[in-house]
Amino acid sequence: MKQILGNFIEPQEGHGEYLKIGFQPSSITLQQRWHNNGLSADFLAGYMSTFFPGGDQASTARQAEIKDAISFIANELLENAMKFTHSSSHHTVTIEMFLDVDAIKLYTVNGIAPDKIDPFQQFIGRLLTEDTDALYTEQLERNAAGENEGASGLGYLTMLNDYGASLAWRFTNLIHDGDDIALTTMVRLPV
């Protein structure tokens, strides 16, 4: 099984500048992991910002903006990956970041339980086809009314609306992990 939603670009490991970090989700509690997500996201953001040196006012502002964007996006991707990874999964969660000429691309890979796939893909369908500004407001109102159980996709909507990023997803079977599915989430941030 392989299913792609959105304009997915395969990660090009072995080419250009990239950084990859792996995590074993079951090794520590989710709460401890949350702190680690922030550290990892800030590390990725700080690392990437060195490729956008500040000097004059405009380039310093651009550097700060890119650092801030990577910090938010990487943190959201890691939070989602840790939240949705199958509790019994031994699949390593990874985050990769690539620097291209005109964009920064981030990828997370995590296991996802088969029963979570349908509702998630339905939501992705909405993200890819609907007015995301309206969807953002709708999700906030539904959250406040207690109508959303768990995920509301607010992180994805913020990346799309506020950061001008594009997103895509790939679902593939994990050969060595029962019927678990590997979910790869791609975020492309134009720079």
Add this chain to the structure above:
Amino acid sequence: MEIVHPDYEVRYDEASSTVTCKGSFRLHGDEYTPVLDLLLKAADAMPALLTLDVRELQFLNSSGINTLSKLILRVRNHKVTQVVVRGSARFPWQEKSLINLQRLLPALKLEIA
């Protein structure tokens, strides 16, 4: 009323009807409950003017966006409070994302300096 954590602080000053958030809001879902309780108390006091000061809030994850939105929506339901949100251009996310609060409550005044 205040919550002080190594990573963040939230204060509600009843005298000035001001809620101040500082530091980094990277909490996990339910961990926001005490923060939300404090924010909703400020809304439920129904002041004529409520100030939300986030000028020193460096980072806000999507659960945090959700939490601040619940304050704004509560104020909107009460229909008696004018809200001023004070932000800082020092943190790029604020110029990008605080405007969303205004979309929930168009009368909200956003001041980013």
